[in-house]
Amino acid sequence: MKENLSQLLITKGSMKLDVYQAALDLMKLFKNSAVEFDNFFKNEYPEEYKSLSVKYIDKNSNLFQINFASDVLIFMLHTNIFEFSRNHEVMHTPYIKEDKERSYCGMISIYNFLSDSLTNVRVNDIGYLVGRVMVNKDRHYYVEGKRELAQILNNFSVNKYSQEAVNDIFYSAMKYSINFDLLLPDFDVIKFITVNDMMQMENQIVTIPTAKRLGFTFDRDKDINNKKK
Numbered sequence: 001m002k003e004n005l006s007q008l009l010i011t012k013g014s015m016k017l018d019v020y021q022a023a024l025d026l027m028k029l030f031k032n033s034a035v036e037f038d039n040f041f042k043n044e045y046p047e048e049y050k051s052l053s054v055k056y057i058d059k060n061s062n063l064f065q066i067n068f069a070s071d072v073l074i075f076m077l078h079t080n081i082f083e084f085s086r087n088h089e090v091m092h093t094p095y096i097k098e099d100k101e102r103s104y105c106g107m108i109s110i111y112n113f114l115s116d117s118l119t120n121v122r123v124n125d126i127g128y129l130v131g132r133v134m135v136n137k138d139r140h141y142y143v144e145g146k147r148e149l150a151q152i153l154n155n156f157s158v159n160k161y162s163q164e165a166v167n168d169i170f171y172s173a174m175k176y177s178i179n180f181d182l183l184l185p186d187f188d189v190i191k192f193i194t195v196n197d198m199m200q201m202e203n204q205i206v207t208i209p210t211a212k213r214l215g216f217t218f219d220r221d222k223d224i225n226n227k228k229k
Contacts (some may be wrong), residue, residue: 015101016081018137023106024061026135027077029163030108031058033170034066034075041068071177072113074127082107082134090142095157105134105142110149112177128180130173135161146180148172 038056045052055067062077084090084103096103109132117125131145141161143152149172159165 015104015137019081019104019106019135020079022137022139023077023108023135025139026106026133026141026161026166027062027075027108029161029166030075030170031056031064032163033167034064036167037170037174038066066174067115068174069178070115072115072118073130073173073177074111074113076109076111078107078109081105084134090156093157095140102136102138102140105136108133108135110145110173112173112180130176130180131169133169141165143169145173146176148176 034056038054041054052069053067056064057067058064062079063075065072065074081104084096084105090096091103110130111127112130113127114125116122117127131143131149134142134144139160140156141159142154142156143149145152149169152169152172153159
């Protein structure tokens with residue numbers, strides 16, 4: 001029993017370490033994309049569009065952000081390894097059936113925030129999950145996301161990540177965020193304000209939540225994948 005348990009520990013533990021290393025390497029490619037765009041914009045538009053500055057900020061090996069105009073994208077690599085759910089489409093492919101370990105993935109999530117939310121430490125503001133990228137031990141990737149990201153062709157058995165593929169995902173996330181506009185909230189959503197809210201405003205820590213779609217639901221903002229169902 002102890003021998004079998006030890007072998008299971010070694011086999012599954014080693015596999016998860018391989019997956020996490022693949023995810024770390026993928027994260028480095030996303031950082032390359034962000035740095036490259038940051039440098040490009042600053043070199044091509046050094047003065048004319050200074051107010052629309054682009055800024056790459058490396059937090060740690062698992063987290064970075066890129067600021068552009070009024071938006072921020074935060075890329076976060078989760079420290080755990082996940083398996084696709086049994087109902088997910090990839091679980092029914094020959095690629096997974098040939099090797100069950102291929103269904104275990106590292107996950108990089110991409111969140112969109114308003115830059116003012118972070119600058120002014122508005123702790124109640126909301127960020128949106130723009131997309132997420134899963135990667136397995138074979139360095140094959142799968143993308144889930146909104147609009148532009150949902151249009152990226154997924155073939156988990158074939159798609160092996162490269163700098164070019166990562167650039168496409170990165171630019172698609174930026175494009176979606178730029179086109180994902182801040183809409184005026186419904187009057188009834190913000191018709192009340194507390195004394196505490198007013199006092200907090202003096203310290204630029206506003207407790208009234210702000211988000212691009214707060215209180216609204218729009219069909220055009222739903223995933224393309226859902227529209228196909």
